[in-house]
Amino acid sequence: MPRYKVTVAYDGTKFSGFQSQPDQRTVQGTLEAALTKMNKGGFIRVYGSGRTDAGVHALGQVIHFDYPKEIPARNLLLALNSLLPLDMEVVASERPVADFHAQFDTIAKCYRYRVSRGRFTNPFKRFYTGHYPYPIDVRRIETALLDLLGEHDFTSFAASGGVIKNKVRTIYAATLTVDEAQNELIFEFTGNGFLYNMVRILVATLLEIGNGRRDVHDFRRLFEVKDRQQARGTAPASGLYLKKVYYPGDEAALDQIKMI
Amino acid sequence: MPRYKVTVAYDGTKFSGFQSQPDQRTVQGTLEAALTKMNKGGFIRVYGSGRTDAGVHALGQVIHFDYPKEIPARNLLLALNSLLPLDMEVVASERPVADFHAQFDTIAKCYRYRVSRGRFTNPFKRFYTGHYPYPIDVRRIETALLDLLGEHDFTSFAASGGVIKNKVRTIYAATLTVDEAQNELIFEFTGNGFLYNMVRILVATLLEIGNGRRDVHDFRRLFEVKDRQQARGTAPASGLYLKKVYYPGDEAALDQIKMI
Numbered sequence: 001m002p003r004y005k006v007t008v009a010y011d012g013t014k015f016s017g018f019q020s021q022p023d024q025r026t027v028q029g030t031l032e033a034a035l036t037k038m039n040k041g042g043f044i045r046v047y048g049s050g051r052t053d054a055g056v057h058a059l060g061q062v063i064h065f066d067y068p069k070e071i072p073a074r075n076l077l078l079a080l081n082s083l084l085p086l087d088m089e090v091v092a093s094e095r096p097v098a099d100f101h102a103q104f105d106t107i108a109k110c111y112r113y114r115v116s117r118g119r120f121t122n123p124f125k126r127f128y129t130g131h132y133p134y135p136i137d138v139r140r141i142e143t144a145l146l147d148l149l150g151e152h153d154f155t156s157f158a159a160s161g162g163v164i165k166n167k168v169r170t171i172y173a174a175t176l177t178v179d180e181a182q183n184e185l186i187f188e189f190t191g192n193g194f195l196y197n198m199v200r201i202l203v204a205t206l207l208e209i210g211n212g213r214r215d216v217h218d219f220r221r222l223f224e225v226k227d228r229q230q231a232r233g234t235a236p237a238s239g240l241y242l243k244k245v246y247y248p249g250d251e252a253a254l255d256q257i258k259m260i
Numbered sequence: 261m262p263r264y265k266v267t268v269a270y271d272g273t274k275f276s277g278f279q280s281q282p283d284q285r286t287v288q289g290t291l292e293a294a295l296t297k298m299n300k301g302g303f304i305r306v307y308g309s310g311r312t313d314a315g316v317h318a319l320g321q322v323i324h325f326d327y328p329k330e331i332p333a334r335n336l337l338l339a340l341n342s343l344l345p346l347d348m349e350v351v352a353s354e355r356p357v358a359d360f361h362a363q364f365d366t367i368a369k370c371y372r373y374r375v376s377r378g379r380f381t382n383p384f385k386r387f388y389t390g391h392y393p394y395p396i397d398v399r400r401i402e403t404a405l406l407d408l409l410g411e412h413d414f415t416s417f418a419a420s421g422g423v424i425k426n427k428v429r430t431i432y433a434a435t436l437t438v439d440e441a442q443n444e445l446i447f448e449f450t451g452n453g454f455l456y457n458m459v460r461i462l463v464a465t466l467l468e469i470g471n472g473r474r475d476v477h478d479f480r481r482l483f484e485v486k487d488r489q490q491a492r493g494t495a496p497a498s499g500l501y502l503k504k505v506y507y508p509g510d511e512a513a514l515d516q517i518k519m520i
Binding site for chain 2: 009010011013014057081085086087088089120121122123124126127128131
């Protein structure tokens with residue numbers, strides 16, 4: 001059967017995460033329902049690049065599936081969007097190599113995390129940002145971000161209970177942009193892989209560094225101690241966006257990110 | 261008991277409308293729960309300027325309530341915000357005249373309606389705008405908006421089933437702003453009162469006028485025929501924002517709006 005690779009954006013607010021679950025509105029379940037309807041009831045299984053938790057958003061989640069008919073990429077995009085709810089949108093569609101796998105073929109991912117600042121929260125940012133009301137020294141965070149670059153053991157930054165033994169990951173880029181107009185801090189992390197909750201734990205730690213509650217080079221110590229209890233916080237799901245998934249063929253774009 | 265007047269903003273996405281209902285997360289129920297907790301369990305009844313439907317937002321909904329203690333306005337705002345969920349925020353708090361009533365004392369209201377344009381919807385605007393993918397001639401809408409000004413019988417623009425017999429209302433201002441950067445149309449309507457679903461029906465009719473499906477002066481006909489079936493559409497709740505409620509004392513601000 002022909003295989004398709006599709007990039008989807010979604011507002012995670014009203015999804016109970018990615019993975020199909022009975023009686024829950026999930027990303028995978030919603031995509032499978034649309035494709036199965038398109039296929040006149042024949043079930044179509046969807047495979048994602050990875051799960052996103054409840055409330056986590058995607059600007060560029062990637063999925064693959066096998067579909068019994070040949071459909072031009074553009075037509076597939078239009079057909080699928082006409083069947084999907086309005087808080088999910090197919091943004092790209094293509095025919096990958098025959099054995100492409102959305103999860104196993106990833107070479108890198110990029111996550112964005114938005115933090116709103118200020119004494120009060122904006123109720124319209126509740127589902128789209130984390131919130132940090134305390135003073136921040138941006139230069140301390142910028143210094144700390146440099147400690148993240150390269151290969152490290154992220155045991156201190158992985159939610160417990162994971163089955164993945166090897167917690168060594170490589171970070172290619174870790175940036176902070178200050179959006180003065182929106183009064184937000186915008187983090188972006190690109191790496192060859194991320195452990196469960198890793199971005200949210202990194203952000204919580206970075207904010208504590210920015211506030212002065214932690215040493216500016218505390219990441220160096222946390223990589224050594226390999227102890228989840230030492231990096232206590234986890235920033236909320238609402239601020240997290242899966243921005244882009246990289247696959248073989250995307251090396252040039254990834255090299256550009258590494259040079260920043 | 262001292263009476264308080266409080267202005268709240270909320271993201272309507274996760275509220276089942278304003279009015280308290282068993283087992284539903286509502287605006288009124290959420291405010292009453294916070295105030296009742298503040299009052300150590302003694303129930304506090306909240307009165308709003310009017311109901312908002314499920315999914316409708318507020319930038320400045322006004323409520324009043326009686327509370328057994330004297331609290332400085334600023335302290336009340338801080339205490340209430342510490343108890344409210346993050347998708348609702350008290351933005352102002354004051355001591356009104358003793359017999360102030362949030363619903364019966366209104367002299368005018370202003371609603372905003374956001375319409376996103378373009379062939380595709382942005383999934384992150386699904387809960388915050390209506391969407392209109394068809395061509396629009398903005399000048400036609402601007403011409404039609406002038407027909408709305410003044411006193412008219414809005415029977416054609418009221419959802420059926422309402423108990424209110426008198427459907428004559430006065431519109432003080434009706435404006436359209438084109439947000440090119442966001443690719444949105446932003447309507448604002450200020451009037452002495454609005455019937456159930458009236459703003460959403462007006463917007464649906466205005467979009468049809470802008471698209472050329474209706475005569476540019478169709479409002480004049482619709483005021484005459486007094487027939488809800490002739491103004492068929494209702495724009496979705498997601499684009500609607502209760503922006504401001506006017507009370508005695510706000511006449512000067514209202515006069516400024518009328519002059520635009």
